[in-house]
Amino acid sequence: MTRLRTFLGSMAGRLFVILLLGMMAAAVGVTLLAEAHRRQDFERQNLARIADRLQGFVNLLDANPELRSRLLAVGGANVREVKGAFRVGEADTGLMQILAEREGSVAGARVRATSFRACLPPFPEFLPPPERTSAPPPARRRDAGYLPPRCRLVELELGDGTPLKLALQYPSVARSGSFAFDPLFLSLLALAIAALAYAVARIACAPLQRLADAATELGQDLQREPLPVAGPREVRRAAEAFNAMQQRLQRHLGERTQMLAAITHDLQTPLTRLRLRLENVADVPLRERLVNDLAAMQALIREGLELARSAESAEQRVALDLDSLLQSVAEDAAEAGHEVVFGQGCGAVLLLRPLAMHRLFSNLVDNAVKYAQSARIDARVRDGQVEVCIRDHGPGLAADELEAVFTPFLRLETSRSRQTGGAGLGLTIARTLAEKNGARLVLRAPSDGGGGLEAVVTWRTPAWSVPRR
Missing domain, CATH: 3.30.565.10 (Histidine kinase-like ATPase, C-terminal domain)
Structure with a gap:
């Protein structure tokens, strides 16, 4: 846990989390959009097939007026004539738009949802009527993997002006569940994105880590080797700026040490002459105090020079x-x-x-x-x-x-x-x-x-x- 907290607190860890979440969100979003687009295409193709069946049947009725009654009695593929009144619902705009783009009698057809009983063939009269009971019929079990068949009421006029009502049945089709993603696919996708995000984060932060290590070493050894100038343009510029800073620091400390060394060397002669002259002072207590002050001055100069040399060592x-x-x-x-x-x-x-x-x-x-x-x-x-x-x-x-x-x-x-x-x-x-x-x-x-x-x-x-x- 400590290593994870340390990693997430670093620049590489934060960049890894940002890339991981961003790429996962983008992948999931693109997958959802592709799934929605695929479903729309499937629905449109399904409606186009249903419109083909309807148009084929209506064109057959228009082309054979003498056989119209027999064709209506037999019906077509998922198409039959409606007799009687059935409850209708909202208009099926999707199918109507497809029919409006076609030629013939179906172009002006009006399509509305209706009870599924309109699509069922009539029962023979010799079958007994169903008994009426107070208990409601048992609900049919619906398979979550399929869309149940639907029924539409189509109202149109044939070429000769004959009005016609047809029941058009939508067949049941398979559909995806609420969770349209494969767990194995998601796991492999997440693993691939995590590996890619980690690799990108490490590659992106490697120059910054090298720069931080070089700065740490520079504080310990001003004479260290210059930072290699390689990589992208921004990384090369940072390395060049770091090396230029190192050279300026080396030059500055060298000049300071050289200046202190020169001052110390130049002060040795007058301090030695001053020491010899102090030995001739007749007042012994005064002479001792002056000699001690001179010794303190010499020690201060030596330690100052040693401090400067300690910051610049080629050992x-x-x-x-x-x-x-x-x-x-x-x-x-x-x-x-x-x-x-x-x-x-x-x-x-x-x-x-x-x-x-x-x-x-x-x-x-x-x-x-x-x-x-x-x-x-x-x-x-x-x-x-x-x-x-x-x-x-x-x-x-x-x-x-x-x-x-x-x-x-x-x-x-x-x-x-x-x-x-x-x-x-x-x-x-x-x-x-x-x-x-x-x-x-x-x-x-x-x-x-x-x-x-x-x-x-x-x-x-x-x-x-x-x-x-």
Whole structure:
């Protein structure tokens, strides 16, 4: 049910439903119209045959006046002379229109519905009359597959002006039931329409899906291969526009990185001269404050350049053992004198950029030890997702600050530490690196209530994983 709901919520699913309902309605409508047209043709042909019989009999009477009485006594095919009075009903306009188009005496004939007794031959006089009873005669059972015979009273004048009344019998004919469709035919039609609608929906939405996948990959890798320009004219135009946008983004980020690198390089010389001159300041407290400010300025420049480079990386993905990477990050931090341990491993091998991932987890570990002096790294596979958790036992963050700390140049020293180091770009760079490698970085409070903070990196796309052999 979840898959069906997901499919119907997609563009392909909605297009499939629209095509299915539209083509089914069109097929049913065309079938009904064809059935109605077929019935009309059948009725007209049947009336034409009845008119032929009537015209043949009337022409025979006109051509043989001396045999007229004997012909009327014998009658023709479903035609006989009417003697006596019978109840009449509405005029049969269909048969009258057909007779009016013909030549001879039948052209001016008047046809009306009458009792079926008028079409029955008279009973012989030696038969006893039927007994009259109060009970009504039993109703005749009608077969739903046939139209019962009908009787029409035809009034006309022969060629010599003799008036004539004839009883014309419509024979019973087979008719279709109320449900004129074959269930097997409907099932095959619905199956064929559903298959065609699904194929058309998938074909129509495939370029849109490729464009969406390319946009997702572009957010993770700006240096990805351009989108192939193929397909219909509209699809080619969309692919060309997407590739042009990718090129503009690459050029923009390249220019920005180059500009920051040039600024950083040009600032190194004056900053070095300024550092040498500050060493000659006689006031020791003033000299220390100025040197610290200069060091903060240099750190800010370096981290700004690192942030720009993190958004534009040409490093290729390789199959990386995640446990080995996390173990090396923990050992590097421990060698630097920090209390960092690697606890649980997950055994996952992922397609990642090694340098970017090392910088990502190093930033998270540095952030943890700066505010809590210790950290623990754990990796696990949960619900088909690879999750890396870096836990510290520091003062933690308020709920409204868990997302705000990812804002560039934003520092919350009052809630985390009394130190003022850092430029407020560490977590921003870490999230950028995570997104570039198909992961999601969030901060959260530990579920065990022990205090501190957890930085969790999650890979939610199984396509990034490589099975370990």
